[in-house]
Amino acid sequence: MDPECSLSQEDPDIRVMMEGSTLRKVKSRSWKRQRHFRLLEDGMTIWYKSRWAGRGHSTFSVAEVEAVREGHQSEVLLSIAEEFPADLCFTLVFHGRQGNLDLVADSPEEARAWIQGVRKLIHKVETMDEKERLDQWVWxxxxxxxxxxxxxxNFKEVRKLLKMMNVxxxxxHALHLFTMADKSESGSLEIEQFVHFYQLLTQRDEVWKVFQDHSGDGEKLMLEELENFLSTEQQEGERSAQHAQELIDCYEPSELAKEQNAMSFDGFQMYLCSQDGSIFKPEHRALQQDMSQPLSHYFISSSHNTYLLEDQLRGQSSLEAYIQALKRGCRCVEVDCWDGSEGEPVVYHGHTFTSKILFKDVISTLKEYAFKTSEFPVILSLENHCGVEQQTVMAQHLIQILGDTLLTTVLNGHIPQQLPSPEELKGKILLKAKKIGGLEDCLDGILTDEVSDEEEGNGDAESLSAEGQATECLDVTGKVQKSTSKLSRELSDLVVYCKSVHFHTFEHARLHGKCYEMSSFSxxxxxxxxxxxxxxFVLYNTRQLSRIYPSGLRTDSSNYNPQDMWNVGCQIxxxxxxxxxxEMDLNDGLFRQNGCCGYVLKADFLRxxxxxxSPEKPEERKDYRPLRLSIQVISGQQLPKVNQKEGSIVDPLVRVEIYGVPQDQAKEETSHINNNGFNPVWNETLNFIIHTPELALVRFVVEDYDKATRNDFIGQFTLPFxxxxAGYRHIHLLSKDGTAIPPSSIFVNISISDYT
Structure with a gap:
């Protein structure tokens, strides 16, 4: 029954993993400990322990591992590169915010077996179909x-299992199901019998009812019946005929049913639990938006203090933080630069206890990871605290390390009237920083543009000009001001489409602003x-980029609600x-569409x-068309436990939250179900009016109700309205970290109609 057996028995790399290896687990240059690692018989769980730790051990699932890096590809392994050659070293990278696992093998052959073996198992996980995934979960x-x-x-073990499974x-009733599954009447279940027990346990009466309502004979859905279901219930209209056949071909397990062009209940349930049956339109997951419009017409996934893994006072600065942000589709990263020792600029949160990393290492990391998740441009937002000498060093590193990837001149040799598009800037890194003068030649030696007097995040007043010479700038009233701060010409020349300037007023920007000038706002x-x-603000953002950053008082690295800024078209x-x-759930939700490429085309009224x-008055828009959103929350499936104590079981409730223009902000929730995280049934309907559907995000949250204290978080899923x-859909829940927690889901029926 073991879903991995065939791979395990035949593959030499998997065999090495199952036999086990002693590997060094490395946390720092001084912390290196030997641990015995092996792959368990299920072919999915990696177990490890210290020889001295008695019975204590740790495990993790291959499903938690995102990738394997070979050699010295982490800060920790780089720090011990002289001690251990690259062919002994590898790094397991986990999904979400879980830290890496850095390992050193005794021989290159052993390292290679683990690297290749884990990669094969990751591939196996990623290519499982719904049935295999469920089989694995049951196993x-x-x-x-x-x-x-x-x-x-035996039955005692089954009782414990039910508690573990949150039911x-x-x-x-449990004994009755156990007896039904125990065909051999031995008083215990083997794995095949356990699968039968699980099927009895997880019979979905609510799905069976939907199936019965549309099946003529109660046994199967004929092609025409499935078409009718897709058209009437799933609101698929014209595409329902072709789609019905595709669903049968894809999800129907019975060859006999396929021959009859029909779908059995098993196939129907598998379809509803699949991506096709999920709440998220499959076509919107792919890259499907027009990418040829000016940069200012897109929301851009953007990170603040990208170098930090934790808080802003004592957190660790890390290259890994850049890698994680870029993997999540981030397209604007921040680099705080300060003068470092030996002439090398460093990156950290100034005047705090955060650790320091070299600027050149950040740029090397950016070069390697910038375009692995998305091919569209990355903006490097520079907060520059360095003197002229080290600014010049920064410029040299940018040019030498990034090479052609760094955009250093305008496209087509023309001064732009509007910003270039993500399509035109594919594979390019853009520097956002202060610049001497504009892209146009300065007139009469007077620079009619001011550089930013607001260092992002800190509010330091500072205007930088070339090589410390006094440069005259016109202020908003036309008076000449003098600035004697220092900016390296070499660094300035690398700024093209993202020149940092101080924001005066919207009127000033309308009269004097250039499309390549951008301001930052707290x-x-x-x-x-x-x-x-x-x-x-909306009008300003149709032409120029604006960057919003968290308050300097957020020393815990907490976040503000980005929705208020998106409502007025702020891009970064x-x-x-x-x-x-x-707030990160909302960010992930917005950028989950369009191939997770980090760019989302703004609604036409924001372009x-x-x-x-005006977000305050959505009803004044000429094509104003409010919609009614009705969500019947039907049931939940296999919700994870919050409290790991053996006897504790969740009391789940579902809350639906709408984020959008002020009139659309709303929350409604179901009642809670006592002691059932396994298959709770609510059958409650929540209703909303959405005034500006194009800007609304919908967040589904499941919580463990507690009348004495705050409810505990169980899972969530956020997506653009x-x-x-529409129709009968499953919402596949995500953890606090935004990673999948299969097979946890909520089953809903969604109706969207005009509000009149």
């Missing part, structure tokens, strides 16, 4: 519950402008990616150069 539970490892499970079942300043001059809304939060849209599929 995992069997392994956990079979305490004495005899390949059988509080009547003992009499969250409070941006929120104030959005409330007091929303339509002007920078968040602390290192902090799991509701129109004559727009008068425009990406929702």
């Amino acid at each position: 995992d539970w069997f392994q956990k519950a079979d305490k004495n490892k005899d390949g059988k499970m 509080d079942m009547n003992e009499e 969250e409070s300043k941006a929120k104030k402008l959005a409330k007091e001059a929303g339509s002007e 809304v920078a968040l602390n990616f290192q902090t799991a939060s509701l 129109d150069s004559n727009t008068q849209f 425009t990406c929702i599929q």
Whole structure:
């Protein structure tokens, strides 16, 4: 029954892993410990322990591993490169925010077996279909519950298993199901019988009812019946005929049913639990937006203090933080640069205890990882605290390390009237920093542009000019000001389409602003402008980029709500990616569409150069069309436990939260179900009116109800309203970290209609 057996028995790399190896686990130059690692019989769990730790051990699933890096590809392994050659070293990289596992083998052959073996198992996980995934999940539970490892499970073990699986079942009913599954009447279940027990346990009456409502004979859905279901219930309209046949071909396990052009209940349930049956429109997952419009017409996934793994006071600065942000689709990273020893600039959060990393190492990391997740441009937002000498060193590193990847001249040799598009800038890194003069020649020796007097995140007043010479700039009233701060000409020359300037007023920007000039706003300043001059902010953002950053008071690296900024079309809304939060759920939700490429095309009313849209008054938009969103929350499936104590079981409730223009902010929740995280049924309907559907995000949250204290988080999923599929859908839940927690889901029926 073991889903991995065939791979395990035949493959030499898997065999090495199953026999086990002593590997060094490395945490730092001084912390290196030997641990015995081996792959368990399920072919999915890696177990390891110290020789001296008695019975204590640790395990993790291959499903948690995202990738394997060979050689010295982590800061820790680089630090011990002289001690251990690259062909002994490898790094396991986990999904989400979990730290890496750096390992050193005794021989190159052993390292190679583990590297290749884990990669094969990752590939196996990624290519499993729904049935294989479920089989694997059932196998995992069997392994956990079979305490004495005899390949059988008695009723006492099954009772414990039910608690582990988050279900509080009547003992009499559990014994009845156990007896039905125990065909051999031996008083214990082997794995095949356990699968039968699991099927009895997980019978989905609510899905069976939907199936029965559309099946003529109650046994199967004929092609025409499935078409009718897709058209009427799933609101698929014209595409339902072709789609029905595709679904049968893809999800129907019975060859006999396939021959009859029909779908059995098993096939129907597999379809509903698949990506096709998920709440997220499959076509919106792919890269499907127009990428040929100016940069200012897109929301851009953006990180603040990208170098930090933790908080802003004592957190560790790390290259890994850049890698993690870029893997999540981030397209604007921040680099805080300070003068370092031996002439090398360093990156860290100034005037704090955060650790330091070399600027050149950050740029090397950027070069390697910038375009692995997305091919569209990356903006390098520079917060520059260095003297002229080390600024010049920075310029040299940027040129030498990034080479052709760094954009250093305007496209086509023309001064732009509008910004180039993501399509035109594919594979390019753009420097955002202060610049001497503009792209145009300065007139009469007077620079009619001011550089930023606001260092992002710190609010340091500072205007930089060339080589410390006094440069005259016109201020908003036309008076000449003098600035004697220092900016390296070499660094300045690398700034093309993202020149940092100080923001005066929207009127000043309208009269004097260039499309390649961009300003940064603190969250409070941006929120104030959005409330007091929303339509002007929207208009400003049709032509110029704006970057929003968290308040300097957020020393814990918490986040502000990005929705307020997106409502007025701000493109670069920078968040602390290192902090799991509701705000990061919203960011992940928005950028989950369009191939997770980090760019999302703004709604047409946020791109129109004559727009008068105001988020405060959505009903004044000429094509205003509010919609009614009705969500019947039907049931939940295999919700994870919050408290790992053996006897504890969750009391789940579902809350739906809408984020959008002020009139659309809303929350509704179901009642809670006592003691059932396994298959809770709510059958409750939540209703919303959405005034600006193009800007709305919908967040589904499942919590463990507690009347005495705050509810505990169980899982969530956030997506743009425009990406929702109507009909009977499963919402596959994500952890706090934004990683999948299969097979946990919520089953809903969604209806979207005009609000009149």
